[in-house]
Amino acid sequence: MDAHLRELRYFVATAEESTVTAAAARLFVSQPALSKQLRALERRLGFDLFVRLSRGLALTDQGSALLPVVRAMLETWDRGYVEARALTHPRQLIVGMQTAVGRDLQRPAVQRFRTRAPGWTVSLRLVGWDDPTAGLADATSDVAFVWLPIPADDVATRVLVRENRWIALPAEHRLADCTEIPYAELRDEPFIALPAAAGPLRDFWLALDVRSGRPPAIVAEATAADEVLELVSAGVGIALIAEGNARLYKRPGVTFRPVPDLPPAELAIAWRRTDPREIVHLFVDSVGG
Template sequence: MDAHLRELRYFAAIADELSFTRAAARLSVSQPALSKQIRSLERRLGFALFERRGREIALTRQGAALLPAVREVLASWDRAYADVRALGGPRTLVVGMQTAVGRERQRHALRRFREQAPDWTVSLRLVGWDDPTAGLADASSDVAFVWLPVPSPDIRTRTLAAERRHVALPGDHPLAARAEIAFTDLLDEPFIAPPAAAGPLRDLWLASDARRGRPPRIAAEAASPDAALDAVASGVGVALLAEGDALLYQRTGVVCRPVRSLAPAELAVAWRADDTREITRLFVASLRPEA
């Protein structure tokens, strides 16, 4: 029976916290997504890892017996990965993105980074909205461009820009002719939402902070700006996105309009708090916040 490293990290974090809620916050994943992963792992293992006692949990006998081996596997992998990356030859910094950064920021930052670290290459990877850390939580990314907030005390962030939120509408929508739209006029619209695993990203792109307790109408879920705009173009619903993305992601038959009365979306660079490498510091320093 094979298990993914991510699942083992999830198991170890829950064992540390003895709380799905605290472990989810630590891992920067939603609690439902974490529970689903553990249930899937337990099904494949053929036994339960945790006993659920109302709001409290405890390791089962099998879980307690398995935990030391899991910790050893994770520690061995982390040591081996660090050792291999320290070897000579081409080295790669993996940059996770929840959105195509564009906005001229990416090009200038990469040029400055290469000038300071010519023996490093940068690998850009687009990560779905179902991971609000853009790969930092499971170490598949070294640094990341994320939308705030990131729900983890183990991740550091620095804001790069604040952008107005826009709404993407089908071109024939009654509101499409307006130059600007009040959010109150969108409250009853069907929305394209990020998946529940997106956690705070789902709230950001549904403008939960401005609904005053009114639940949104969810027409469909999408794990990326591209998928969300495809759904809008098909007439499924409307979607919120940042001003920069309104320019970067364009679709025939879709119009984007600024929305009044919404707090701006904050784009940030993020990295793990325990990553003290000079190369990470150099990359973060190459990104200059907008004035």
């Protein structure tokens, strides 16, 4: 009996989360799609992996027996894939990022890395918000600058910068002349959101934790910072943004104002816990913060 790697990853994530809802958020897939894939895997296996309970899922005896085997197999595959891909681009480190990094972090990090690892090159790769791991999840990036929270247990992070959240408004917005804007003034405004695949990161940039259960009015989605600000400039909606990015992405037609009553955003360096290569940790150690 053959099983696809994707199905096995779905099985492990669901076993670890114990609910389809939590596993789907972690995997960036819809709940119906995840349930369908799990049932298809069970049909091919010829036995159930889970017992469906009112409070969630529990592993069957067969699922409990299979789980450690699948975990070990996936870890072996991931290590092998990283090593094989490294042979395609020897002595090249790919650094993923979701927005411009700036903040005097990226440039000195690359310089220190090149001094410590002569002969290695660094390739910077911009990844859309639909992958909040910035390429770490599918190993298309070796390390990444990411905004937290990141919904992946196999990714390690180190916070580099904490910044206040600001709001990006059309220049003619009714609140544009305010020095700062409490979030309560923004609750009923139309928001531009990250894609649903961003999971908890989307929720963070909508400030769902301070909305008291009131859903935001989402008028558009964007996969990159430039898209967000183009929509703001066009008057489509507003968007929360990190204070440092408000400086990096200044443009006509957009006003940035601090939102003082929100917890800060965290920019981090991230890497896969299962990646054994010393060169990855050398780059991580080269990053200040």
